Amino acid sequence: MNITVQNIRTNYTVSGEGEDVLILHGWGSNLTVHNQMAAYLAPHYRVYALDMPGFGETPEPPAAWDVDHYVDFVLEFIREMGIRSVILIGHSFGGRVIIKMVTRQNLSVTFPKLILIDSAGILPKKTLKQKCKIRIYKLGKKILNISIVKKLYPDALEKMRAKSGSADYNAASPLMRQVLVKVVNEDLTPYLASIPSPTLLIWGELDTATPLADGQLMEKLIPGAGLVTVKGAGHFSFLESSYLVHKVIGSFLNIKE
Template sequence: MYVNGIEVNYFSAGQGEAVLFLHGWGSDFLSFKYFLDSLSAYYRVFALDLPGFGQSAEPPAAWSVDDYADFVLTFMGELKIDRVILIGHSFGGRISIKLAARKNLPVSIDKIVLVDSAGIRPKRTVKQTIKLFFYKGIKHFISVEFIRRRYPELLEKWRQKHGSPDYLNATPRMRECFVKVVNEDLTPCLSKIPYSTLIIWGEQDYETPLGDGKIMERLIPDAGLVTLKNAGHYSFLDQGFTFLRVLDSFLNIKRTA
C-alpha cells in the first residue's frame, strides 16, 4: 500500500469498531502481533510499520511528531477509518497524544491507550548539559573547512561514544527525525486531551520512567494509570497476560472461557 507516495506495510483484520496500534521507535507492528490477533475477534484491528521502521519506506524528509501524526491521519483516511481507538507504545504514544490533543480531526477518537509512552522531555542533568556543551563545541570546531577535511570522522566518533542506541542504530534520515522527535516536549498537549485514556506502564521502565506515566495521569482530565510489576519499557511483552486483561476491561471485551 502507498500513502502519500510512501510504501507502507500494514495489518488489518476483524470487523466492527476500529482499533489502531502505533508501535515504538525502532520497532514495528509485529511487536503487537499476539494482541492484534487476540483483539481482531472483537474489533476491526489495524497496525502499520510507521515510515522508516519495519518494512515501510523512510519519510522523504526529517519528520517531526506532527508530520507522523498527519501521516497516520492520511493512512486512516485511505482505509476509510472514521472512528477509532488509539493504542500507542512509546513513540506511538507520542503520536497518539498529538492526535488526541488536536481539534477538528477528520476522524472521531473514542478512547486512547498510552503504553510506556514517550512525550515528556526530561530535565537535563549537569552531566548531560556538559556533554551537550562539548558536542556543540566539537560541531562548531569541525565546521572550519581545514579541520573538516583533516578530521572528517571526529564528530561521528563522538556520536558513537556518547549517542543513544536509538540514535546510533538509525539511518542518517531517521537520525534527523529522532532529533526532532525527542526535543519536543508534549506536556502542554496532555491537558487538551478530552478522551477517556488508559495509561499502562512497566514499573521498571527506565527509558520512559514511571514518573512520566504519573504526570500523564495527573494532567489528562480523564485518565487512569495501571502499573505492571516486573515489567520494563515493553511492559506489554513482559506481562502480556496482565496487559491483555487490563486492555479487555478498558475495551469492554468479555471473553468466553
C-alpha cells in the same frame, strides 16, 4: 499489505471484524512487535497496525519529519481506510503521535478510547552534567566539521557521535537521526489536559526510557485517565507481561471472554 500514503508505500496489517482499533509502534520498532496484541483483539475488533515511515517495511520520509508530520501521515492512513471512529493504542513514540493527534481540532474522525503504553511525550529536565555534555558535544562537532580537521580525522565525528549518542540515535540513519532529534525535543506536556478521550495508561515499573514518573504525570494531567503499573517490567511492558497487559486492555475495552 501495502497502501500509498503521502506518496510513501506503507506497510500495514488488518485482522478481525468489528469496531476499529489502530496500533502505533514505538521508535526503532515495527508493527510485528504488536502481533500478540493484535491476535488478542482480533476476535472482537477490526485491528489495524502499520509501519510508520522510517520503520519496518515502510521507507523513510522524504525529509526530516517532526511529530506533526507523523500525525498528518496517520490521519491520511485513517482516511484512506475509510475509518470514522477508532480506538488508538500507542507504545512509546506511537503514544507521542497519538497525544498530538487527538488534540487536533475539527477532525473528521473520533477517538472513543485511548491506550498509551510506556508513552513518550514528556521532555525530561536536563541535569547540569547532561547540559555540559551537550555543550561539549556541540563544540566538538563544530571543530570536527572544519575542512582540514575532517581531512585529517575523517572518522572522528562518527566516533564522537557513537560515544555521545543514545542507542536509538546511533542505530538510526542520518535522516532518521534528524527526525529523532526533532521529536524527542518537543515537550507534549501542554497537550495532555486537552486530551478528550478516556485514557488507559499502562507502564512498566522499571521503565528507564520513559520512566514511571512520566505515566504518573500523565495520569494527573489527562482528564479521566487511569494508570496501571506493571510490576517488574521495563519499557516493553506489553511484551514482558503480555497476559496481564491484555487482561487490563480487555477490561478497559469491556471485552467479554
